[in-house]
Amino acid sequence: MPEGDEKHSEYTARGEARGPMKWLDRVRSTKAGRLTLKIVVGIVGGAMVIGGLIMVPFPGPGWLIVFGGLALLATEFHWASNVLVFARRMVGAATGWLKRQNWFVRIFAGVLTFVLAAAIVWFCLKLTLKIDLIQEARAFFSR
Numbered sequence: 001m002p003e004g005d006e007k008h009s010e011y012t013a014r015g016e017a018r019g020p021m022k023w024l025d026r027v028r029s030t031k032a033g034r035l036t037l038k039i040v041v042g043i044v045g046g047a048m049v050i051g052g053l054i055m056v057p058f059p060g061p062g063w064l065i066v067f068g069g070l071a072l073l074a075t076e077f078h079w080a081s082n083v084l085v086f087a088r089r090m091v092g093a094a095t096g097w098l099k100r101q102n103w104f105v106r107i108f109a110g111v112l113t114f115v116l117a118a119a120i121v122w123f124c125l126k127l128t129l130k131i132d133l134i135q136e137a138r139a140f141f142s143r
């Protein structure tokens with residue numbers, strides 16, 4: 001390896017960790033460190049997966065956050081790696097299937113996604129802020 005390329009690698013020529021990898025190796029070197037890392041990765045990764053799944057029906061990076069959370073979980077949990085491979089395969093298959101469908105099926109899927117997103121927003125607002133958008137709309141249009 002040329003001298004200039006070594007500084008960009010995570011490991012030195014002798015296999016020693018550099019940068020963030022060195023820090024992770026030090027954390028993993030103790031039992032308490034390994035347990036703490038698993039707990040932190042589990043909480044943060046789990047929150048990312050749950051938050052991403054909530055965002056999936058909405059426009060934005062829902063699936064990206066789900067896959068990011070699974071990738072984070074996969075750094076410490078073998079089962080998450082298997083779930084990540086399975087999820088990538090299923091989402092790719094569903095996307096490929098939808099691309100092969102005619103315009104009616106695509107529009108129906110889009111409308112269904114919009115209705116699901118609207119129902120989630122309505123339910124969340126009613127549950128958390130006690131705002132019923134349907135009643136608010138009726139009151140607004142009855143004026």
